[in-house]
Amino acid sequence: MSHSVDLVCWLIGQPPRSVYAWGRRGLLSSRGIDCWDTIQALVQFETCAVTFESSWVAPSGSPSVVDALFNLSFEGGQINCE
Numbered sequence: 001m002s003h004s005v006d007l008v009c010w011l012i013g014q015p016p017r018s019v020y021a022w023g024r025r026g027l028l029s030s031r032g033i034d035c036w037d038t039i040q041a042l043v044q045f046e047t048c049a050v051t052f053e054s055s056w057v058a059p060s061g062s063p064s065v066v067d068a069l070f071n072l073s074f075e076g077g078q079i080n081c082e
Contacts, residue, residue, distance in 0.1 A: 001054040005043060005052060007070075008043075008072070011072065011079075012047070014045045016043045016045055018043075019043050020041065021041035022041075027057050028056060036056070038055040048074070050072075
């Protein structure tokens with residue numbers, strides 16, 4: 001998630017003003033892995049707020065263990081990367 005935050009800072013040309021984040025531990029910890037299962041963060045900038053999410057747990061039968069999406073919507077348009 002740190003790379004996504006860095007990319008957004010570069011795209012909008014502003015540093016974050018505040019961050020509110022929360023997460024969940026459970027599955028990975030129960031398997032002896034000291035890591036969050038998932039984290040969500042709301043990052044506020046001078047002119048906008050951006051939501052980030054990272055998860056290290058994929059459901060059984062998922063077609064891929066790695067899934068990355070980047071969607072940025074703004075007044076002048078939208079950027080979508082998969």
